[in-house]
Amino acid sequence: MKRLLILLAAVALLFGMTMPAQATLVTITFDEPGISSGPYYPNPELTDPRDDGDIITNQYDAQGLNWVNSPLPGAVPSLNYVTTGYESGYTIPSEAFTDADGNYQGHLLWYYNNYGWIELDASADSLEFQLRRPKSSGDIFLKVYDTTSGSPVLVYDFGKIGWTAGSGWVTFDSDSFAAFTGTFDAIYMSSGSKFYVDNLSVNMVPIPASFWLLATGLIPIIRRLKR
Numbered sequence: 001m002k003r004l005l006i007l008l009a010a011v012a013l014l015f016g017m018t019m020p021a022q023a024t025l026v027t028i029t030f031d032e033p034g035i036s037s038g039p040y041y042p043n044p045e046l047t048d049p050r051d052d053g054d055i056i057t058n059q060y061d062a063q064g065l066n067w068v069n070s071p072l073p074g075a076v077p078s079l080n081y082v083t084t085g086y087e088s089g090y091t092i093p094s095e096a097f098t099d100a101d102g103n104y105q106g107h108l109l110w111y112y113n114n115y116g117w118i119e120l121d122a123s124a125d126s127l128e129f130q131l132r133r134p135k136s137s138g139d140i141f142l143k144v145y146d147t148t149s150g151s152p153v154l155v156y157d158f159g160k161i162g163w164t165a166g167s168g169w170v171t172f173d174s175d176s177f178a179a180f181t182g183t184f185d186a187i188y189m190s191s192g193s194k195f196y197v198d199n200l201s202v203n204m205v206p207i208p209a210s211f212w213l214l215a216t217g218l219i220p221i222i223r224r225l226k227r
Helices: 004-017 209-226
Strands: 024-028 065-068 081-082 106-109 113-133 136-148 153-163 170-173 185-191 195-204
Touching: 004 065, 113 136, 113 153, 153 170
Parallel strands: none
Antiparallel strands: 024 195, 065 113, 081 106, 106 195, 113 170, 113 185, 113 195, 136 153, 136 185
């Protein structure tokens, strides 16, 4: 009888682990209220105003995303700025590029120091965003990690995403990679030079609350039955 009860408790725990979590698609456009891109276009008198916008750190914590320079404890924000498509040396508006939605005054994220980490409060199973470089062709490198063990473990290396001068915004979608499986809670982007990101979406798939309820409730029962 005791063995049967232990078996039933174990089956119930396994069932809880396989129950699907409620996925949540989170999209960041950098146009959200309270996010400032600084006094950019249409102010052409500003010679190089790209670093007047907000540095993104924990402004999107409520959505479960934080920008840091490392996925390890004690990390500080990576150097990035919310900006528009205005660059010094561009002829406005003929050469100034728009954000990914076609708006000259739209906000986008500019990585000034060529790399950045995004920490997620919950695991995700897909990632999509739009990217480009300021003018010249170049590559952006992308990897996703799992940090639940306390240190980053590579989940998938998407390699380099090429951008060709004059091609406008490029869309990255992890679903287009057939070999990509699993979940991640940290995103790493890098490039040999500055790059821009807009309209970033992650599909959050947290562990179901039912699993934790079953785990915390059944484990003591199993221990008691074993005595």
